[in-house]
Structures are given as C-alpha cells and as structure tokens.
Amino acid sequence: MAMDEKLSFEAGIERLEGIVEALEQRDVSLENALSLFQDGVSLIQHCNALLDKAEQVMGVLLEEDGELRLERALPVEG
C-alpha cells in the first residue's frame, strides 16, 4: 500500500487499530491477513517516522511590510 506522506499520526494510529482488530478475527483469509499485516507494517513505519521527525523549527515569527520572517531561537533549557 502506498503510504500517504500527509497522513496524520492520529489517522495512522486509528487505521492501525482497525488492522489489528481485523487480524484478531477468525474468519480472515490468508491473503487478507497478509495484506493487512503488510499495510500495518507501513503504518507503523509511518507513525514511527512522525515520532522520530527532527525538524525542530523553533523561533519567533516576525512580520515586516507584510513579509513573514522566522527568527530562529535556541531550544530553551529544560
């Protein structure tokens, strides 16, 4: 299954829950089980990628003459 890159974490988790529930049913054909499993593996990879994402855009958003400008800031000390 081609994974939609824009799929939200929330939607991913919801679909994953659906797959797990389907796989726990007794009347699933082998083809179906394998294809569900394969979809599930993609979803897990997608969700983990969203969690591991290290974009780390942190800053102050300013506006000058209608133009937005992000002034990067260092992450705060915890």
Place this chain on the structure above:
Amino acid sequence: MTHIWTVSELAGEIDRTLQDNFLFQNCWVSGEISNFKHHLPSGHWYFTLKDDVSSLRAVMFRSRAVRVRFEPRSGMQVLVRGNVKLYDRDGNIQVYAEEMQPAGLGALYLAFEQLKERLTGEGLFAEERKKKIPLLPQRVGIVTSTSGAALRDILQIIKRRHPRMSWVVAPAAVQGEAAPREIVEGIRRLNRFEGIDVLIVGRGGGSLEELWAFNTEEVARAIAASRIPVISAVGHETDITIADYVADLRAPTPSAAAELAVPLLQGLKERVDYLEKRMQRGLSTQLAWKRQLLERLALKAPLRDPFWRVERGRQELDDFASRLQNSMTRFMTDKNGILKLMAAKLDLLSPLSVLGRGYSLTYDQNGQILRSAVGVKSGAQVQVRLAAGRLECQVVKAEIRGDNIGNG
C-alpha cells in the same frame, strides 16, 4: 362596584406587577451602599442603595454573598445585579441582589457580561464550532509576550514532553492598549505560517484589568476565525475570559495549555509498540489457525494413501509456501525481526516437514517416484529420500500384499 382589597391581596398584586415587568428582573443598578449590615448567623447582607436623590432597600442572601470577591462597606460605590420585589411584611420594595461588583470594575464586568451574551447569541461559543486538537502537532504556535513567565513555562513543558517538538512564537503585548491588536495580529500571522496545527493564546494570571485584552471582541473574533485550533491559556484557574469561551479548548494556565497541545513522546511510542506487538501476535495466530487446518487434512489422507497426499498436497504446500515466501520477502525492510518469526512458521508448511514425521520417498533409477512394487525387480537399484539425507538401496525382494493390487 368598587373592589375592596385586603392588605395582603394588594401587596401580592403589587409584587406580581413588579415581577411581571422584565425591567425590574435581572437588572443592574449602580449606587452607594449605606447602612450595611452583615447579619449573623444567617450570613445575609442587608443594606440601602442610594444616590443624591433616592434610596432603595437591598438584601443579598448568603448563598449569593459568598460569591462576592470583595467586602462591601457603607459609603462604597457598587454595581448590583438583582431582582426588584416587594417585601410584603414591611411593604418595602427591595432589590434582591444576585451579584455585586465595586463600581470601577463594575463597568468592566457589565461590558464582559454584555459581550458574552451577544457572542453566545451569535453561536460563537457553540460546541459544534470547536475544532479538534491534533494528537501529535507538527508545529505549535504560541501567541504571548516574549518577556512573560507564561512563554518560559510553555516552552519548558513542551521540551519536557517532546524534546524535538517545533514551536513558533508570535510576540504580542498581553496587557495595555496595544494588547488586543497585537494578539489578533499574532493569531493571524501564525495562521499564515506553514505547518502550524495548534495555537496556544494566553498569558499568566493577573487582575481583571490586566486580563482585559482577552475579554475584547476583536480577540474573540480572531480566535473564532482561526483556521488552526486554539487553546486558550489565560491567567489562573479562577479567571474565565471571553477568549476561554470562544477557544476550541480552554486550559486553566499556560503550562496546562502546553500539556494539552503537546503529547508525551514516550507515551505515543509505547502506543505504537503495543499495536505492533498485537499485530504480530494477530498474524501468528492467523498462521497457526491455517496450519491447524492443513494438518487436519494432512493427518487424514496419508494414513489411507501417503503418496497421493504427498503428490497432491505437495503442490498446495509449495504454492502456499511460495506465497508466504513472497510476502515475507516484502517484509524484509522491516527491522524488527518479524522475518525470523515468519521463517519458523514457514518451515512447518514445507513438504520436508512431512518427511520429518517419518515418511520417505522412493525413486527408481530414472528418478521417478515409485508408487507401487509392481514392476520392481529384485536386485534393482532404488533411492530413498528421507527428511535428512538419502539412501542408495538394492531391492532384495519385491512383494505385493493386499487385495488392491492382486498377484502381479
């Protein structure tokens, strides 16, 4: 004929007339307190409201008085909300106070109440308008003062819950005259910036005047118009502002807003791991079920005619195994050892495992499978295939037993 009232009938009629007139019910009156008495043990307040010309008796029952956040005294200018009724025992018309504010702030409260009522009427606070806060935001937008403690609190909480979470601050004055305009601009600016999917709008606690920007119509409308869901975070828990009513979610403090906006990274990881384990277990169970099915067949047929089983079953098994094999190859990318799990399953489905149960295959010199002793001569070379290894054999005697073959 002229009607003659009893005193109580007339008093009752006067009271009804007062109560039927909406101008006298739930009305606001400003005046100076005099003759203030805090009656004990009842806890009711009795006082007179007066101005230069007139005076009116007033009472505030304990259940309402406990909610007043200051101590009224004689000589104080106040704003009172209440109902006008006749106290029939004395024949006095009294104001039964529901709410009381000191005069200066009273105006603010009045404005607050009026705006709240108007925006409620417009449906701005309606539940169905509220947008959902995402479980895992991509970037958190924050509208607050960069010099306040609120921002520091928010950023600390974000970092603690999700160390790599992205955030963007739109600086805005949160008190004083410029505050409403700057807060509105901040909300709009963050709405124009890419990737932000939740907003925190707020400031730390303060007096009613200090929180005032969050009670203005322009801020309320900017929050309502925000494409991005807004979490309000104004002051401490007791202060509810118009911004709180219109926001998609209300947090009691800026720190609480950060907790509502940003999930615990660890918690989400555990959730994914849990689903992954359940999914693997689900597939294992599926394979076990399918295997049971196959084995039930395999155990029946070979007892009657082992080679029929091997030949016919072999094709099914090969087919089955290669489908599994293909699928498994597609999972190679997965790093979590799912493949190992699958390899164990696959082995049980192999035709070799039939041999593993003690069956063997016999081939003639041409490599053809032997299904019958008919045509096999004494001294012929045959090959026996076992689960492990093979045997080169010489036939000592070919014997055909049983009725199905006859005396060849």
